[in-house]
Amino acid sequence: MEVVYKGIKRNTTQKKNSIENNRKESQMKRKLTLLMMLVAIISLLPINHAFAATSQSVTVTATPSFISITNSPSTWTINGITGDSRIDTSTTYYSNPLGDTTVPSDPVVAGECQFTITNTSNVAIDITVNFEDFTGGDAMTNSNSGSAAASTFGANSYHEGMTYSTGKVVAKATGSDALKTNLAADTNLKWGVAISTQTDDWSSGDAMTSTVTVTATAN
Numbered sequence: 001m002e003v004v005y006k007g008i009k010r011n012t013t014q015k016k017n018s019i020e021n022n023r024k025e026s027q028m029k030r031k032l033t034l035l036m037m038l039v040a041i042i043s044l045l046p047i048n049h050a051f052a053a054t055s056q057s058v059t060v061t062a063t064p065s066f067i068s069i070t071n072s073p074s075t076w077t078i079n080g081i082t083g084d085s086r087i088d089t090s091t092t093y094y095s096n097p098l099g100d101t102t103v104p105s106d107p108v109v110a111g112e113c114q115f116t117i118t119n120t121s122n123v124a125i126d127i128t129v130n131f132e133d134f135t136g137g138d139a140m141t142n143s144n145s146g147s148a149a150a151s152t153f154g155a156n157s158y159h160e161g162m163t164y165s166t167g168k169v170v171a172k173a174t175g176s177d178a179l180k181t182n183l184a185a186d187t188n189l190k191w192g193v194a195i196s197t198q199t200d201d202w203s204s205g206d207a208m209t210s211t212v213t214v215t216a217t218a219n
Contacts, residue, residue, distance in 0.1 A: 068120040069127075069216045076114065076212070078195060090148065090199050095192040104164040104192065113160050113190035117214060119183050124219040127180040127189065129157040129212060131171040137206035140198050146170040148196040159191040168194065171212070182219045 077085050078093045083100040087093060095114035096102050104112040119125055133141040134153075143152040146168075155171040157179045158164050169179045171193060180189055193212060 063122070065218060066122050067125060067216055067218060069125070069214065070118045070120055071214055072116055073114070076193070081114065087197055089197050089201060092194055092196040094194045104158055104194075106163045106165050108158055108160050108162050108164050108192075110160045110190045113158075113192045115191050115193075117183075117189040117191060119185055119187055119189070119216070121185050121216065124182045124184050125216040126178045126219050127183060127191075128176050128215045128217070129169070129171045129179050129191075129193065130174055130176050130215070131155040131157075131193065131195070132173050132211045132213070134208035134210040137204050137208040138198070138202050139208060142171075142173040144170070144172040146196075148199055150200040151198050153198055154196040156194045157191060158194065159189055 076095050079085055079087050079100045081095070081097055081100050083093075091101065092103075093100050094102060094104065094112075096104060096112045097114055098112055102112075117127060131142055133139065138151070140151060140153040143149055143154050145154060146156050147154040156168040157171045157176075158168045159180055162168070169177050179191065183189055
């Protein structure tokens with residue numbers, strides 16, 4: 001009886017240890033499961049500082065100030081609009097479609113202007129008109145005063161809307177004042193030229209040529 005009793009006691013102790021171990025193992029598994037669930041939940045939560053931008057970009061736009069003009073027509077035969085293309089001395093001729101010797105009105109109307117400038121720039125511009133000396137034949141030179149004299153011619157420029165008698169601008173060989181200021185982008189300007197021929201007689205009947213230069217500058 002003594003021996004049997006001790007054996008039973010030993011078996012009971014082992015069983016208790018086994019149950020305790022199973023309980024601890026079950027608790028450990030539950031803890032691990034809970035820990036894994038917690039990690040999974042945390043991983044799904046937004047963590048702003050982990051995704052915060054450390055740099056930013058700036059888009060830079062640079063638009064050049066572009067100046068460009070067109071002019072039409074590109075030729076003028078003095079006294080060739082309504083006249084016979086021959087010129088006399090001591091006479092003023094105009095690039096006036098209504099008449100080569102017809103003085104523009106006060107104010108000038110569009111129909112009295114032979115030429116059209118278009119501002120194809122992306123900015124407002126100032127327009128200057130220079131009238132170079134002639135070459136060939138009698139080769140008149142520009143007096144740069146707007147008035148003619150012996151062997152010299154006087155020239156003036158004008159545009160639609162101005163008072164011709166007081167507003168016309170002397171067209172010098174170089175360095176003329178602006179004919180028009182602050183001409184807006186994508187707009188047109190109707191304009192013309194007047195020339196007063198030399199006061200002395202011609203020495204030949206040969207043709208003379210010159211160039212009128214229209215220049216645009218930023219306003």
